[in-house]
Amino acid sequence: MGNVKTEIPPGTLHMLILKSLVRLGDMHGYGIAQHIQQTSDEVLQVEEGSLYPALQRMLIKGWVAAEWKQSENNRRARFYQLTPEGRKQLARELRNYQQVSGAIAKVIEAV
Amino acid sequence: MGNVKTEIPPGTLHMLILKSLVRLGDMHGYGIAQHIQQTSDEVLQVEEGSLYPALQRMLIKGWVAAEWKQSENNRRARFYQLTPEGRKQLARELRNYQQVSGAIAKVIEAV
DNA sequence: GACTATCCTATAGTCTATCTATGGGAAACG
DNA sequence: CGTTTCCCATAGATAGACTATAGGATAGTC
Numbered sequence: 001m002g003n004v005k006t007e008i009p010p011g012t013l014h015m016l017i018l019k020s021l022v023r024l025g026d027m028h029g030y031g032i033a034q035h036i037q038q039t040s041d042e043v044l045q046v047e048e049g050s051l052y053p054a055l056q057r058m059l060i061k062g063w064v065a066a067e068w069k070q071s072e073n074n075r076r077a078r079f080y081q082l083t084p085e086g087r088k089q090l091a092r093e094l095r096n097y098q099q100v101s102g103a104i105a106k107v108i109e110a111v
Numbered sequence: 112m113g114n115v116k117t118e119i120p121p122g123t124l125h126m127l128i129l130k131s132l133v134r135l136g137d138m139h140g141y142g143i144a145q146h147i148q149q150t151s152d153e154v155l156q157v158e159e160g161s162l163y164p165a166l167q168r169m170l171i172k173g174w175v176a177a178e179w180k181q182s183e184n185n186r187r188a189r190f191y192q193l194t195p196e197g198r199k200q201l202a203r204e205l206r207n208y209q210q211v212s213g214a215i216a217k218v219i220e221a222v
Numbered sequence: 223g224a225c226t227a228t229c230c231t232a233t234a235g236t237c238t239a240t241c242t243a244t245g246g247g248a249a250a251c252g
Numbered sequence: 253c254g255t256t257t258c259c260c261a262t263a264g265a266t267a268g269a270c271t272a273t274a275g276g277a278t279a280g281t282c
Contacts, residue, residue: 010121010268019219030230043214100117103154108130110150121239
């Protein structure tokens with residue numbers, strides 16, 4: 001099968017995390033990474049060295065809030081959830097992503 | 112008008128240049144940049160500091176061939192054209208781009 | 223009880239590829 | 253002539269992903 005795992009394109013990781021939190025509501029980093037990988041049919045794989053620094057940045061920016069809890073597997077884990085500011089940021093990033101990928105599509109589909 | 116010019120997403124510039132050369136056949140750097148900007152309805156703007164280093168890399172890789180000529184405006188310009196290896200590379204990059212953007216779409220459109 | 227797989231967090235350092243800033247030079251046009 | 257437009261090129265800054273590494277705790281198995 002040609003399902004080679006791929007890198008996350010720079011600039012899209014925050015958007016993918018924020019969107020995952022809309023779906024998951026309240027989740028730890030590991031679960032967010034799993035969700036992205038599964039929802040993308042194993043194409044997108046978020047590495048730990050990308051994930052945790054990104055979550056830190058988003059905490060500082062106030063896009064997510066964090067709380068230590070017990071995971072469903074009885075482990076200590078840091079659960080994240082969207083803040084109102086995070087929702088606004090997600091909307092901005094989605095809008096921008098769609099504008100840019102639409103523009104790229106025009107170029108690469110030009111006959 | 113909300114048409115704010117945007118950066119080229121890292122990893123897509125080679126693809127955009129190669130595709131432009133399919134369309135233009137034989138063109139100098141300045142003309143390639145114009146083509147990308149116009150075809151994308153002024154959304155994508157390639158900066159000179161990105162464009163010329165990218166063309167150098169592509170020359171070294173053998174994806175394009177170059178030749179000094181006179182431009183349509185009577186200026187000295189370096190015209191680029193695709194090589195067979197460049198066509199193969201474009202096919203690879205298109206395939207990869209579509210796989211990744213399809214995967215991102217699955218995540219951000221998940222209900 | 224020891225061993226291993228799985229779950230979960232975190233940081234330092236590398237690397238790639240874009241951008242900004244800068245510096246040319248030559249033709250056209252007023 | 254002076255300004256605009258066309259055209260090339262490089263150095264350095266920057267962003268954001270990656271690899272490599274380190275650690276600890278639970279569950280399951282032999």
